[in-house]
Amino acid sequence: MSPLFPDLALPVPPDRPALRFGDRSLTYADLAAAAGALAPRLRDAGRVAVWATPTLETAVGVVAALLAGVPAVPLNPKSGDSELGHIVRDSAPTLILTAPGTELPAALGDLARLDVEDVDAAPGRGAPYAVEDVPDTAPALVVYTSGTTGPPKGAVIPRRAVATTLDALADAWQWTGDDVLVHALPLFHVHGLILGILGPMRRGGSVRHLGRFATEGVARELNAGATMLFGVPTMYHRIAEALPTDPDLAKALAGARLLVSGSAALPVHDHERIAAATGRRVIERYGMTETLMNTSVRADGEPRAGTVGVPLPGVELRLVEDDGTPLTAYDGESVGEIQVRGPNLFTEYLNRPDATAAAFTADGWFRTGDMAVRDPDGYVRIVGRKATDLIKSGGYKIGAGEIENALLEHPAVKEAAVTGAPDPDLGERVVAWIVPADPGARPTPDELAAHVAARLAPHKRPRTVHYLGSLPRNDMGKIMKRALKTDD
Template sequence: MATDFPVLLPALSETGPAADRPALRFGDRMLTYRELGASAGALAHRVQGAGRVAVWATPSLETALAVTGALLAGVPPIPLNPKTGERELAHILDDSAPSLVLAATDVELPPRLQALARVDVPVRAAGPDPAASPPAEPPPESAALIVYTSGTTGPPKGAVLPRRALAATLDSLQDAWQWTSRDTVVQALPLFHVHGLILGVLGPLRRGGSVRHLVQFTPAGVGRALDEGATMFFGVPTMYHRLAQAVTAEPELARALARARLLVSGSAALPLADHRRLTEATGRPVIERYGMTETLMNTSVRAQGHTPRPGTVGVPLPGVELRLVDESGVELDTSDGQSIGEIQVRGPSLFSGYLNRPEATAAAFAEDGWFRTGDMAVRETGGHIRIVGRKATDLIKSGGYKIGAGEIENALLDHPEVREAAVTGEPDPDLGERIVAWVVPAHVDAPPAATELMNHVADQLAPHKRPRQIHFRASLPRNDLGKIMKRDLHA
């Protein structure tokens, strides 16, 4: 899908009554489009020509304003996780070489950032000098953002996201979700990842709608926001799990969730048990979408026209080409729900490359130009994609079978005595790999018998998908977006 966008955030330049509608709300602090346009415009003139700028990405108005001002200036911001450790922060700064750091006035920065020139971000500022020309809209291929990956296979890499990619992915979601200026998105996601920043802040701003960020997630906060007129909730599975636990005992929360136009989950697979509990309590299905830092959004369940299928991430978005490829590089054209292949994509929402990493960029693409996501999936009837795990960690080859860890995890989560589950493949002299499950029981002091869980999986799926080992844990290691960090399980 070719995307023609003369301006990335057109609503910032609106005048008249439309400019006085809410743009950003964080907790009790709010900016209208008129105020955001003035403050972001003033900041854009301060940072114009700065090269790259770091943004200390706290969940605040200042972070959203800093990113917006940098985008207006055509200066790519690098959002930094405030919880990043000293070593990783040093790597990101050395790799990206920002000239400035943008931060809220009252925030104390770590020593490594204090060496940079600092620009404090005022929430309300006078607009730029009327005599000063506004920054020109940068070309579509210029860098909009540099977002660092989670570093699961080595040091984090900076994915350079062009303006073209942001516009393409947000416009494809406008089509899929019927997203308009009348929508208010409520969320509580971190602002240093694609989900919270691009979808949850820039998405509403591109549409001319509103953002309501809770700063800290609570089921009650989501309920209040929906009761007060928010129309869409963006969350990760951990948040939906807490909502699913709360709705059965809190009918007012169930009613609030039922008022939402869309409940959207992403960043990891939503367990089927939570799908069912929320749908039964609210009558409102949770829709899933699938994307990653380098590609932005690839697929989604549509707001209308497709019956949601729990466990799938929908169909390819407009403009996104998607294929499944087996280990020998042959494209799989079946929709049997069984044949596992790697997801490869191409289209206008892809990144430009990894900053300072030409070899890594080249290796990420197949010879014919498709991006290798590393995610394994099957295609079901109607073209719906069901992800079964990561190629590096979640494709288990056991006894001659190729097995996706994700389907076993869902089967375990369907057991009433299982709260959380992760599945890995471990070397086995007989099977090649044996299936190992890591389980947080519903009652930590009284876990179910391991054989009961093994038999449950065999009954739900197939005997060859039965875990051969069960490890019970009090918790599973997760990152900021709630994804289980499987490399840390043995530790």
């Protein structure tokens, strides 16, 4: 197969920028030398864990493993001892790659450590490393799921999935080697690592990682020649909040070629605030650990707020009823579960043949568990997770996401989440969890119900409202709805 990173296998100008983390950077020649020096030491290592801090060492370590044809297992440095212990036992890496001087937790046991050393020195500028002849079906990474329904499962992602997803995004986003990406995402998951680091490397472009998200950093980098921004809804919400008083930020976003949000739905209210202040539309894409990317709004398409665009090249997507019957009506109203098929899919859950078998239909479609509607022109609008966001009330299928968007349009609502609760009459009733913009002037339940009914439909109005100081979120800013519990 062709190499994952063509620009590391060819002579490149010595000063062509590749990676920058804070004030530390590597050119492509530097990266080829640093990763090429490490790769031979990994050739017979089996799986290798990577202590995935937002550093040059993480990026070099993962690239080196991929050059050597060895699967990398990114570890979240913020994970607790129990989760880390489970992942290490399950994936059984032979060693862990980390930056020199990093203090590792006891939960990693006696796992051998290999420091990614001399990165800044970039030892030598000899011939590019001879990439192993690895089949495209071979594992590239083992990325662990969030574990919301049990211990995290290791999704084995083949090299084919990495290459085809990044190439499909290049087509959809007109992504080239001239693009400079800015992001501040963690590097232990698909969004931050595969899209945010490996994506620019496959294109021959560059990435500037902020370390920690700050609107000042976004403005600085976009105003200094960066062309693309990747973020999650929490980041774009903070951007939307800052824009009215930050003309430098507005100028920076207005000059960007592409603003991309993912990992969760970006509320329509934030879409509109950013567009009004900058003239630029944020586009959304849809993917998950097991599938990498499935759909996206295209750079040359209509940036329709509240949708995740159309299927990417090579990806088949269908919506199905509860009994698995494919939906034939793409009318923007009929709700079904998303199933996908294509070269972007993972191979298996590591050591879990039962879970792997349950995740696929008999004819090879992956059951995403996400519910959506599809417009006649193919645009997909996700309404929530089947397990937590699909509310069956009074004979209707209701997606929590559209109600959340409606609630966020109310000026007295700062944050909103919607769940379902058992109801003896309706089956389930709509429950809203609200963070008021002003705790001293909370909107009443009747006011919120009328607000939603006027925008959507009466049967979608919240029947119960709870008021909170904040919503529980994970590291990616996703609302953890399973933590929203009530006795009523």
